[in-house]
Amino acid sequence: xxxxxxxxxxxxxxxxxxxLTCSVSGGSISSYYWSWIRQPPGKGLEWIGYIYYDxxxxxxxxxxxxxxxxxxxxxxxxxxxxxxVTAADTAVYYCATGLVWFGEFRGFDxxxxxxxxxxxx
Amino acid sequence: EIVLTQSPDTxxxxxGERATxxxxxxxxxxxxxxxxxQQKPGQAPRLLIYxxxxxxxxxxxxxxxxxxxxxxxxxxxxxxxxxxxxxxxxQYGSSSWTFGQGTKVxxx
Numbered sequence: 450x451x452x453x454x455x456x457x458x459x460x461x462x463x464x465x466x467x468x469l470t471c472s473v474s475g476g477s478i479s480s481y482y483w484s485w486i487r488q489p490p491g492k493g494l495e496w497i498g499y500i501y502y503d504x505x506x507x508x509x510x511x512x513x514x515x516x517x518x519x520x521x522x523x524x525x526x527x528x529x530x531x532x533x534v535t536a537a538d539t540a541v542y543y544c545a546t547g548l549v550w551f552g553e554f555r556g557f558d559x560x561x562x563x564x565x566x567x568x569x570x
Numbered sequence: 571e572i573v574l575t576q577s578p579d580t581x582x583x584x585x586g587e588r589a590t591x592x593x594x595x596x597x598x599x600x601x602x603x604x605x606x607x608q609q610k611p612g613q614a615p616r617l618l619i620y621x622x623x624x625x626x627x628x629x630x631x632x633x634x635x636x637x638x639x640x641x642x643x644x645x646x647x648x649x650x651x652x653x654x655x656x657x658x659x660x661q662y663g664s665s666s667w668t669f670g671q672g673t674k675v676x677x678x
Contacts, residue, residue: 556605556620
């Protein structure tokens with residue numbers, strides 16, 4: 450059974466780079482969408498993007514120019530990099546995954562615990 | 571981008587009552603690739619439904635999903651105290667995935 454543990458700094462300065470990592474345990478890297486989702490304080494969920502186990506990626510068009518998601522299969526980790534952050538990027542960042550079964554995504558399950566990242570000088 | 575609009579924003583009900591939450595898409599969701607999540611304060615969301623109507627593992631059968639095309643619904647047959655939470659729909663039928671803004675189910 451896959452479990453996720455996110456990690457990374459809780460404070461990032463404006464214009465700098467946000468970098469988070471999610472460690473995977475208890476399951477295979479194959480056949481999953483490895484994803485990042487964020488939630489500004491008191492607001493709803495926003496999908497950031499995913500990387501498939503074959504290395505293909507898909508990003509939210511509104512963030513695409515600033516986002517990179519990567520996968521390290523040997524370490525069983527996937528990472529999020531968000532460049533040129535502003536206060537609007539302050540949010541809880543969740544890593545999440547979901548099985549792709551015969552070409553069909555089965556929903557985000559499980560999720561990591563969430564990391565609050567504050568953008569402030 | 572497909573915009574998902576959930577209604578109502580807030581639903582005030584008593585334990586034991588039936589809850590029906592709506593999620594309307596700005597265009598048809600391919601293959602009915604729509605899921606529902608429950609989120610409680612301070613917790614990560616929990617998957618309830620995927621593929622519009624398939625219950626995720628371990629989800630009680632009082633939760634059911636329905637709909638197709640642009641109109642989807644989540645029904646909670648008899649509300650239990652632990653069901654009071656915020657619910658989100660999510661579509662993954664287009665290349666740009668999106669979430670609805672959420673419906674809060676609160677105790678009347």
